[in-house]
Amino acid sequence: MNKLLRTHFLLILIVVVAIVFTGCNSKKDTTLGAIKDRGKVIVGVKYDTKLFGLKDPATGKVEGFDIDIAKALAKKVLGDETKIQLKEVTSKTRIPLLQNGEIDLIIATMTITEERKEQVDFSDVYFKAGxxxxxxxxxxxxxxxxxxxxxxxxxxxxxxxxxxxxxxxxxxxxxxxxxxxxxxxxxxxxxxxxxxxxxxxxxxxxxxxxxxxxxxxxxxDEPYGIAIRKGDSEFVSTVNDLLKELKDDGTYDKLYEQWMGVKPE
Amino acid sequence: MDFIGAYSIPNLIFILKGFLITLEVAFISILLSFVLGTLLGTLRYTRIPVVARLTAIGVDIIRNLPLLLIIFFMKIVLPQIGISMSPFWSTVVGLTLFEGAMISEIVRSGLNSIDKGQIEASRSSGLSYIQTFRHIILPQGLRRMSPPMVSQFISLLKDTSLAIIISLPEIMHNVQILGGQSFNYVIPALILASALYFIVNYTLSIIARRLESKIH
Amino acid sequence: MGNFDVMLVFDHWDRYMAGFINTIQISIIALIGSFILGAIIAIFRIAPLKPLNWFGTAYVEVIRNIPLLIVVFFFYLGLPSLGIELDGFVSGTLGLTVYTASFIAEAIRAGIQAIPTGQTEAARATGLSYLQTMTHIILPQAIKIVLPAIGNQFINLVKNSSILAVVAGMDLMYYADLINSDTFLPLTVYTFVALFYLVLTVPLSYAVLYMEKCFNIADN
Incomplete structure (x- = not known):
């Protein structure tokens, strides 16, 4: 019994060490390349903000305007809006998580500011708040x-x-x-x-x-932008193209009205 | 306060799902911190010059820091130097380091409490140092350590709640989300969470007491 | 590693200090409070009166087995339902006090029970009341035995006070979060926070070690 336990401990220890260290070198150069390799977009969103990203305890689903934008992005990049993985961020944790490479982008009621531009790159404004x-x-x-x-x-x-x-x-x-x-x-x-x-x-x-x-x-004025890892201009333009397409084909207006209850200005 | 609304079936499932994650994190961390703690405690006990000293410094730093800070460090700060883990593993690794350091102290003092005469006797009867340690010191030490060890595991289970700051979907995180739905759910949700923690921890503490009475 | 900036601690010295001093205050207030409360609960547990025993036991068993976070949330979010308004600092400190008291109560009880019952009987025989026996004969001796345990609880208090960051309790960890929001340099910000905690806890843990050694020698 003792021996069995001991081998099990060792096994778990090895597994953990392996997981920890494989996590270390998973950084890819471009976000877009990483997304395509993985077949999934990893998006940092809020789980506690009604209308933008809110988790419903009953269904376990996260829903909101930001989530729908994320889905549209997955559709554009991978051709399937279900190929997203949401990760919960807070205003406090979102920038480090993006910089760490743990998420591909932040769509989480994030205001574009000069200070933040030194840390991350932003897309065009996708929502005007105040x-x-x-x-x-x-x-x-x-x-x-x-x-x-x-x-x-x-x-x-x-x-x-x-x-x-x-x-x-x-x-x-x-x-x-x-x-x-x-x-x-x-x-x-x-x-x-x-x-x-x-x-x-x-x-x-x-x-x-x-x-x-x-x-x-x-x-x-709180213009919201989608945050992307610094220096990845390719992905910034992908996201900007998407935002433009959404506005041109009327999807943006539809989503806006669906969540906010009014038409965008 | 609205107990009926708060304890609807979907809400209960939601809270229990969180508690399952709490138990999962705690279980893995208990196993790992036991291994780490025994290892570190033994290293310090051996008094091998440099190794014992370095272990002592490492253990003293970790166990004197707030666990909240350690968990936050694992998730938010470590990635800055290239090591990134999910909230789940950040919590497990943070708990393992901290509780492992605490357990190493229990192990060390358990080993120290064994009569030196026994060691000399077994050495003179021809056992090697490692044999003496494995067959004489360790079994006795482990028996003496088990009550404080179980208390430490109870602490560990409670401490998983600190993972709330890195958004691990454990029970307290789900309590928070439920409380966000309606302020009238806050107290009922907290009472439910207390009851769940209490049931598991009280059972553990009864086991600890049984162990204690067996020893004396 | 370009993201470590030693000067940060000086740029934000005021906020670090504000948090540091609050953390010391919180810990000391909670230590005194939990010592008094813990002593009362310990006496309840061994008093020759069943209802008091039950209350003492229930207190210790319940509080010890639930997370500090829940205790603090009860004070912070629960009391307003009863019309009692406390800010994060006060309700956090109260939560710490109530939580730590359960551990101190156990330490004191163990200390009291380590004293031979003959002493209680002798004191009672000379005409002292139960309360007098406790306060004059038993507690002073017990304190010597439990002092190291209480020292350990003080270290735990300093560390556990970091939970106040979650209820805007103005402690060191809370201020660290604010500094981090302004600087985006978590590695620097939290490494310094760690140092500030160690400045408090490491000397304390050596003091406890010293006490333990002292009393052991005195006993032998």
Missing amino acids: QSLLVKKGSPIQGLDSLTKDTKVLAVKGSTSATNIREKAPAAEVLEYENYQDAFTALKAGKGDALTTDNAILLGMQKQDPGYVLVGGTFT
């Missing part, structure tokens, strides 16, 4: 001006909104959470007076719980 505030119905907070030193604003780690709100409302206390689900749960638990992020994401939260409303309009 930062706003979500508050409990009947809250005295009506916009940026209501944010004083006595108010707590909830945000998400690694998001542009967290940085922006510190500039726009320097007096307010900002609390940052791991992901949107956490932040929204914290708002419901009364940990803050308002939650700030992009209006489209907040709209999704309002749909989940109509006891909360958006206030104060938008106070920044």
Whole structure:
């Protein structure tokens, strides 16, 4: 019995070491080449953001606008929209995961910024959002001006909104959470007076719980882009071609209306 | 609070699926950290000059760091120097390193607690150092170590919850998603998760107590 | 390895320090709290009164067998349902206290039970009440035995306090996440965080080792 156990331990150890080390040298030069070799697009998406990427506990499926864009990409590159593998990212983890080569691209409500352009390459804008505030119905907070030193604003780690709100409302206390689900749960638990992020994401939260409303309009421009590993211009142009095709053949408008309930501007 | 809504069949399945991943991660990590811990603990016990010293430094660094940081390191930082793993294996490797370091301390003090007279006696009766270790020291040491070892495994099972920060779909991650659906599900989901952890860990701790009473 | 920047720690020194000091505060407050709570629970467990025994046992068995994360979430997300509002720092520290108390209670109980029952009987015979016997005779001796165990729990507290990062508890790990969002240099950011934790935990673990040796010698 003892001997049997010991050989098993050894076996598992070897397997683990093998897995760890095969994982190390899987980086391919071009994303497109890697995708075609693999026969699958690996996309980093949100699992906690209604309308863009949300996991349904009942079915285990992840659904949203970002997911549909990912499917269209798989169809374009591999001819089959089911050939995608989704990986959950948060605003905090998405850039390292892309840089590590673990995902091919990020389609996860990601704003194009100058700082991020130093880390990753971006596609053309595929969605125009703007930062706003979500508050409990009947809250005295009506916009940026209501944010004083006595108010707590909830945000998400690694998001542009967290940085922006510190500039726009320097007096307010900002609390940052791991992901949107956490932040929204914290708002419901009364940990803050308002939650700030992009209006489209907040709209999704309002749909989940109509006891909360958006206030104060938008106070920044948050153009979303698809992020691609730095220096891979071939894949950037593939993605840009796709976005253009989707817009030209009306698919983009259809998807936009399906998820957002309104036509794009 | 809405217990009926929270405990609908699909939600229960969703939580249980998460717990299955928790158990899977814990089981593999328990096996691996046992192997690693025994190895490291024995290395330190041997007092081989450089090896024992280096092991000691490595063990002291790892066991004095927060596990949360180690798991995050595995998933987000290690890939920066070329080693990338799935959330599942990042958690397993992180847990194995940390709990392995903790177990190595248990192993070391278990081995140290064995009467030196016995070692001398068996050496003088003609056993080699390795034979003495295998047949005299190790079996006794392992018996003495088993209660603290089981407590460490209980800790390990609880610690899998820290993988929430790298989005491993274990039970706490699923509790979080359920809580995101409705705030009224938060407490029921937490109570359910507590009950599941409790059942498994309490069973383990009863086993530990049985072991303890056998030894004394 | 072009992504390691030693100067980062100086550029973000204020935030590192804010987190570092909070982590020390959280750990110390939780240590004191869990020592007091742990001592009470330990006395409950051995007191000659069945309901107290049951309560003590239930407390220890339940809390020890569920993850700290759940305990903290109960305080952070659960208490608001009862109308009690606590921020991440307070509810995180409370969660740590309640969690750690279960381990300290066990350590103290083991310490108390290591003291011969003859002493209790003798003290009671001289007219001391149960409570007086505990506080004057048994606990002071027990503390000497359990001090190393409590030292270990302090180290665990420092490490476990990192969980506050998940509830915006302003600890070292939370600030590290904020620095990381601004710099995109996780390797540097978290390596320094590791060093800050080690600065606290390594000396503590040597202190515990020293205590263990000290008391062992005293015993023999």
